[in-house]
Amino acid sequence: MTKKQSLVVIGNGMVGQNFLASLVASHCKDNYHITTFCEEPRAAYDRVHLSAFFSGKTAADLTLVDDGFFASNGITIHLGDKADHIDRNNKTVTSAKGITIAYDVLVLATGSYPFVPPVPGHDRQNCLVYRTIEDLEAMANAAKSSKVGVVVGGGLLGLEAAKALTDLGLETHVVEFAPRLMAVQLDESGGAMLRRKVEALGLQVHTGKNTTLITDGAQCVNKMCFADGEELETDIVLFSAGIRPRDDIARACGLEVGPRGGIVIDNQCKTSDPAIYAIGECALWNGMIYGLVAPGYAMARTVVADLAGEQASFTGADMSTKLKLMGVDVASIGDAHAKSQGSLVYTYQNGASEVYKRLVVSQDKKQLLGAVLVGEVSGYGTLLQYCLNGIELPENPDSLILPHRSDESVGLGPDALPMSAQICSCYDVTKGAICQAIEAGCTSIGALKAETKASTGCGGCSALLKSVMDCELLKHGIEVNTDICEHFPHTRQDLYNLVVVEQIKTFDELLDKHGKGRGCEICKPAIGSILASYWNEYVLANEHLGLQDTNDTFLANMQKDGTYSVVPRITGGEISPDMLIALGQVGKKYKLYTKITGGQRVDLFGARVDQLPHIWKELIDAGFESGHAYGKSLRTVKSCVGSTWCRYGIDDSVGLAIELENRYKGLRSPHKIKFAVSGCTRECAEAQGKDVGVIATENGWNLYVCGNGGMKPRHADLFATGLDKETLIKYIDRFLIFYVRTAARLQRTSVWMENMEGGLDYLKGVVIDDKLGLCEQLEQQMEHVIDTYQCEWKTTIEDENKLKRFRHFINSDQPDDNVVFVEERGQIRPADDDERKHFKMMEVA
Amino acid sequence: MSVWKDICSTDDLQPDSGVCALVESKQVAIFFLVKEQAVYAIHNYDPIGKANVLSRGMIGDIKGEPVVASPLYKQHFSLKTGICLEDETIAVPAYPIRIANGRVEIQVSTVGIAKGSAYEGAGA
Numbered sequence: 001m002t003k004k005q006s007l008v009v010i011g012n013g014m015v016g017q018n019f020l021a022s023l024v025a026s027h028c029k030d031n032y033h034i035t036t037f038c039e040e041p042r043a044a045y046d047r048v049h050l051s052a053f054f055s056g057k058t059a060a061d062l063t064l065v066d067d068g069f070f071a072s073n074g075i076t077i078h079l080g081d082k083a084d085h086i087d088r089n090n091k092t093v094t095s096a097k098g099i100t101i102a103y104d105v106l107v108l109a110t111g112s113y114p115f116v117p118p119v120p121g122h123d124r125q126n127c128l129v130y131r132t133i134e135d136l137e138a139m140a141n142a143a144k145s146s147k148v149g150v151v152v153g154g155g156l157l158g159l160e161a162a163k164a165l166t167d168l169g170l171e172t173h174v175v176e177f178a179p180r181l182m183a184v185q186l187d188e189s190g191g192a193m194l195r196r197k198v199e200a201l202g203l204q205v206h207t208g209k210n211t212t213l214i215t216d217g218a219q220c221v222n223k224m225c226f227a228d229g230e231e232l233e234t235d236i237v238l239f240s241a242g243i244r245p246r247d248d249i250a251r252a253c254g255l256e257v258g259p260r261g262g263i264v265i266d267n268q269c270k271t272s273d274p275a276i277y278a279i280g281e282c283a284l285w286n287g288m289i290y291g292l293v294a295p296g297y298a299m300a301r302t303v304v305a306d307l308a309g310e311q312a313s314f315t316g317a318d319m320s321t322k323l324k325l326m327g328v329d330v331a332s333i334g335d336a337h338a339k340s341q342g343s344l345v346y347t348y349q350n351g352a353s354e355v356y357k358r359l360v361v362s363q364d365k366k367q368l369l370g371a372v373l374v375g376e377v378s379g380y381g382t383l384l385q386y387c388l389n390g391i392e393l394p395e396n397p398d399s400l401i402l403p404h405r406s407d408e409s410v411g412l413g414p415d416a417l418p419m420s421a422q423i424c425s426c427y428d429v430t431k432g433a434i435c436q437a438i439e440a441g442c443t444s445i446g447a448l449k450a451e452t453k454a455s456t457g458c459g460g461c462s463a464l465l466k467s468v469m470d471c472e473l474l475k476h477g478i479e480v481n482t483d484i485c486e487h488f489p490h491t492r493q494d495l496y497n498l499v500v501v502e503q504i505k506t507f508d509e510l511l512d513k514h515g516k517g518r519g520c521e522i523c524k525p526a527i528g529s530i531l532a533s534y535w536n537e538y539v540l541a542n543e544h545l546g547l548q549d550t551n552d553t554f555l556a557n558m559q560k561d562g563t564y565s566v567v568p569r570i571t572g573g574e575i576s577p578d579m580l581i582a583l584g585q586v587g588k589k590y591k592l593y594t595k596i597t598g599g600q601r602v603d604l605f606g607a608r609v610d611q612l613p614h615i616w617k618e619l620i621d622a623g624f625e626s627g628h629a630y631g632k633s634l635r636t637v638k639s640c641v642g643s644t645w646c647r648y649g650i651d652d653s654v655g656l657a658i659e660l661e662n663r664y665k666g667l668r669s670p671h672k673i674k675f676a677v678s679g680c681t682r683e684c685a686e687a688q689g690k691d692v693g694v695i696a697t698e699n700g701w702n703l704y705v706c707g708n709g710g711m712k713p714r715h716a717d718l719f720a721t722g723l724d725k726e727t728l729i730k731y732i733d734r735f736l737i738f739y740v741r742t743a744a745r746l747q748r749t750s751v752w753m754e755n756m757e758g759g760l761d762y763l764k765g766v767v768i769d770d771k772l773g774l775c776e777q778l779e780q781q782m783e784h785v786i787d788t789y790q791c792e793w794k795t796t797i798e799d800e801n802k803l804k805r806f807r808h809f810i811n812s813d814q815p816d817d818n819v820v821f822v823e824e825r826g827q828i829r830p831a832d833d834d835e836r837k838h839f840k841m842m843e844v845a
Numbered sequence: 846m847s848v849w850k851d852i853c854s855t856d857d858l859q860p861d862s863g864v865c866a867l868v869e870s871k872q873v874a875i876f877f878l879v880k881e882q883a884v885y886a887i888h889n890y891d892p893i894g895k896a897n898v899l900s901r902g903m904i905g906d907i908k909g910e911p912v913v914a915s916p917l918y919k920q921h922f923s924l925k926t927g928i929c930l931e932d933e934t935i936a937v938p939a940y941p942i943r944i945a946n947g948r949v950e951i952q953v954s955t956v957g958i959a960k961g962s963a964y965e966g967a968g969a
Contacts, residue, residue, distance in 0.1 A: 486908065508880070518878065520905030521914035546861030550901045550916035553862070558916055562896035609901075805864075808897075810857050810875070812867040818890070818897045833895075 015280030015296035016109035017044030121214030146235030185332035335370035532668035551630035567629035572657035573600025582622035599636030642679030651696035653679035874900035885924035
């Protein structure tokens with residue numbers, strides 16, 4: 001085995017981290033000892049979504065590094081230690097703290113720094129920049145005693161920063177030197193439309209302003225003076241006037257840099273020293289600095305390929321962008337300014353709806369060269385594909401931006417895309433890769449995302465991904481059979497709608513009208529659940545009895561030997577000593593195995609079917625009720641102890657957890673539902689791993705949805721912040737019923753969300769903005785479920801007829817002789833096969 | 846010799862579901878299909894899950910064949926023959942059963958896999 005080489009990466013930003021992740025995923029990772037220096041006190045995080053920090057996300061939410069990434073891949077990271085200088089002769093890097101590491105291969109990923117114009121006063125109090133989490137903390141700090149904030153720079157980042165200031169509650173201004181906003185990406189009319197829209201949102205825009213001095217203000221901390229004689233008072237000045245490559249360490253060791261900065265690289269991302277690569281915003285390729293993350297990732301991939309001995313080149317990157325700025329959709333593609341020779345321009349402007357679109361096409365009108373979209377960007381995916389793949393335009397190119405008011409279809413069918421077309425730019429997934437995954441059996445959006453990573457970055461390509469998938473499936477003649485089973489040619493969602501529209505109350509009625517045969521263990525419980533969600537009748541009523549899975553039939557959970565476990569409800573995990581004693585007495589009397597569950601309650605195992613009613617009679621007399629652990633329904637609302645006892649608690653998490661659990665208990669749903677409520681952001685109740693998670697903050701409750709633990713953990717999405725209890729409950733009501741109505745059979749909320757077209761934004765639209773006009777219905781249905789709640793065990797033990805079922809034999813009082821227990825750690829457990837044989841022999845002897 | 850043995854009243858059966866009877870020290874799962882007014886009997890022991898639970902499984906049909914799905918691991922057993930649909934080398938005994946004058950009657954002396962005779966149609 002050859003000796004390992006030393007590979008050092010300077011900088012653990014987005015691109016540096018992406019490089020490490022690509023490297024350890026490649027087959028050449030074993031060739032290197034890897035060391036990285038990170039100047040910041042924390043490892044790589046998502047700078048693209050930095051403003052999310054002010055809408056409730058924490059530094060931990062923004063991290064790009066999986067837990068244990070460095071340790072498990074044998075990477076040494078020096079956090080909070082900046083690489084200070086490079087000795088190219090001896091091939092070493094020395095850090096600010098004095099650590100010296102020898103390298104065989106060096107990768108510079110030093111990134112960029114915010115450009116601060118050298119205006120006198122630029123270093124005054126509250127003059128800040130917007131780049132790191134520390135910058136954000138400084139902003140938040142300064143905002144506490146501020147009323148007005150100004151962002152210098154009206155580009156992409158500037159508008160993001162303005163959003164952050166607005167979120168902090170400041171009167172916000174944007175000052176731009178150029179005559180319009182987003183001067184690089186937008187033409188004059190596009191910029192003007194964007195300006196109108198952001199001004200309507202409360203932002204004050206000043207264009208064509210040249211700041212000459214920052215000095216003491218009269219009402220505010222600072223005053224900005226402009227070349228035209230005007231002045232603007234402000235507490236905070238936030239510079240976001242572009243970036244500059246951080247090339248000082250390269251300069252100092254004599255690497256070639258560009259006349260206006262940037263470390264010069266070739267097509268393999270090598271600097272003028274072949275042992276040193278540079279990637280990301282510090283690198284200058286062909287006279288260009290790329291200030292976007294996707295080209296940086298492309299450079300990282302190029303270096304990994306080069307190290308692996310593969311042919312790879314970085315040959316520039318598309319700078320097209322689509323984003324939401326302060327809620328306004330904006331997109332820019334290719335040559336937006338029509339600088340190409342002979343280019344022709346089409347524009348569409350709709351003042352009423354504030355939509356602006358511009359197409360730049362070649363002289364022969366065959367090729368799309370660029371585009372600008374403001375206010376309505378649904379055509380972005382199609383236009384980008386025309387532009388990047390040189391697809392010939394339709395006869396009237398303007399049809400691509402004119403609103404179509406009839407059924408005519410003008411979009412570019414996914415069929416027309418070449419296999420090399422890039423569908424997902426975040427993860428560089430081509431149409432070819434998606435088709436391959438489909439052939440390998442991925443036939444749902446969820447499966448495709450998991451397999452290819454497509455659409456798991458910014459999510460901008462989700463609609464395109466879906467249309468590619470649908471088109472491919474159709475072409476393969478794969479009819480995706482979504483029938484629930486052979487008895488009903490319908491999905492669960494269809495069946496739900498049939499029940500609602502035709503007001504169907506029983507399985508037999510639904511089977512007669514819409515199915516065939518007798519049903520099976522797939523459709524029966526699914527329909528049983530739908531009927532229970534909608535009508536909420538007693539699940540063991542004669543007409544519903546046969547629909548229940550064995551757990552629901554016996555209102556307990558069957559274990560491997562045919563005995564059951566019993567779980568009474570302990571709302572929020574709160575239980576008095578007396579109740580705990582009562583539970584212990586029942587466990588002791590019936591010799592049950594007892595264990596504390598993950599959902600903060602007690603599970604009692606080893607109950608024979610004939611014991612269940614007796615056990616429940618005693619539990620109900622002691623004040624317990626069914627915990628629905630057997631049903632596809634609300635299980636538990638876990639809580640931390642909250643502000644009542646905890647030194648750090650912000651609000652009463654236990655109180656809210658109990659209220660929520662009592663509200664939603666008994667709700668039958670497509671799959672089980674788990675909640676948690678944490679009393680502060682320390683998050684001891686692990687609410688972000690639950691279907692519904694609530695966390696107390698100083699500003700109110702933050703609501704998270706669609707998290708999951710288990711086989712495929714999913715971090716919940718932040719759904720709404722700073723809610724009062726009434727609004728919180730309203731949102732949860734709507735969310736739950738919308739899930740009940742639209743999820744597939746046995747689909748947890750996490751998978752439901754992954755497969756939802758439009759994802760989180762769509763769900764917010766439905767639940768918060770009521771864009772489907774459904775909210776009143778959803779709330780009414782929840783009210784019905786709450787009003788008709790019953791403890792199924794209470795109803796059952798009061799009905800002689802129902803109790804007949806709880807015997808092992810219909811014609812004998814003997815118990816099942818196959819149920820045999822042995823003792824372990826002072827409690828019972830089912831005997832294994834050998835023990836059982838031994839037991840039988842003893843019986844015979 | 847096979848004789849019809851009286852087990853219970855039809856009122857003791859559960860609609861579109863199963864119950865278990867003790868018949869000459871054998872555990873017999875009895876299923877009652879309301880619409881067809883049909884009854885079926887197979888042994889209660891699930892040879893895959895190794896527990897006496899088949900009477901607590903859900904019933905239905907797979908391509909017309911009446912089946913019970915084991916409540917443990919969901920394999921299907923034919924109610925007519927006791928054969929496991931997922932693995933035909935596995936089977937549980939099936940027993941002749943009928944309803945006579947509102948009473949449920951079974952023959953259990955049949956050894957091994959019975960051909961099975963479902964009683965179909967009330968009053969026949």
